[in-house]
Amino acid sequence: MKIYFAASIRGGRDDVDVYRQLIDHLNLNNQVLTEHIGDYSLSVAGQNQLDDDYICNRDMSWLAECDLVVAETSNPSLGVGYELASAERLHKPVIILHNAKRSQLSAMIAGTQYFDHIFNYSNIAEAFQILDRELPSI
Numbered sequence: 001m002k003i004y005f006a007a008s009i010r011g012g013r014d015d016v017d018v019y020r021q022l023i024d025h026l027n028l029n030n031q032v033l034t035e036h037i038g039d040y041s042l043s044v045a046g047q048n049q050l051d052d053d054y055i056c057n058r059d060m061s062w063l064a065e066c067d068l069v070v071a072e073t074s075n076p077s078l079g080v081g082y083e084l085a086s087a088e089r090l091h092k093p094v095i096i097l098h099n100a101k102r103s104q105l106s107a108m109i110a111g112t113q114y115f116d117h118i119f120n121y122s123n124i125a126e127a128f129q130i131l132d133r134e135l136p137s138i
């Protein structure tokens with residue numbers, strides 16, 4: 001499966017270690033299109049060697065191409081919110097992973113009926129278990 005992994009960049013990079021581990025886990029049996037999100041050297045400035053319109057067009061075409069969106073939402077991010085709304089518009093399956101110890105998920109995501117695969121987790125092993133349980137039924 002081609003997976004669009006969405007997580008914070010300019011919203012803050014505190015959870016990059018979680019993103020890297022989730023991407024590596026998903027890549028065991030799938031292809032993650034957005035590997036750069038788990039790059040430790042990518043700062044809060046984002047991919048600033050690229051134009052913002054290039055980043056946006058590239059990511060929207062990856063979103064159109066993917067079979068599944070996995071979003072890690074614990075660190076709030078405008079970009080991830082936009083990607084989730086776009087995934088709904090494109091009728092893509094979405095899995096949302098959220099660590100409630102880090103933040104409360106926006107009502108605009110938690111309250112959208114389309115997002116019916118929202119999972120709270122408290123450690124990375126639990127997140128892996130959720131993905132391993134949910135992915136086969138996508």
Ligand SMILES: O=c1[nH]c(=O)n([C@H]2C[C@H](O)[C@@H](COP(=O)(O)O)O2)cc1CO
Pocket residue numbers: 005006007008009010011012034037045046047048055059076077078079080083
């Ligand atoms: O440099 C970037 N590259 C990139 O692919 N994105 C996309 C992928 C992420 O899932 C999402 C992060 O949005 P934000 O930067 O607003 O936190 O936007 C976002 C940026 C910077 O906004």
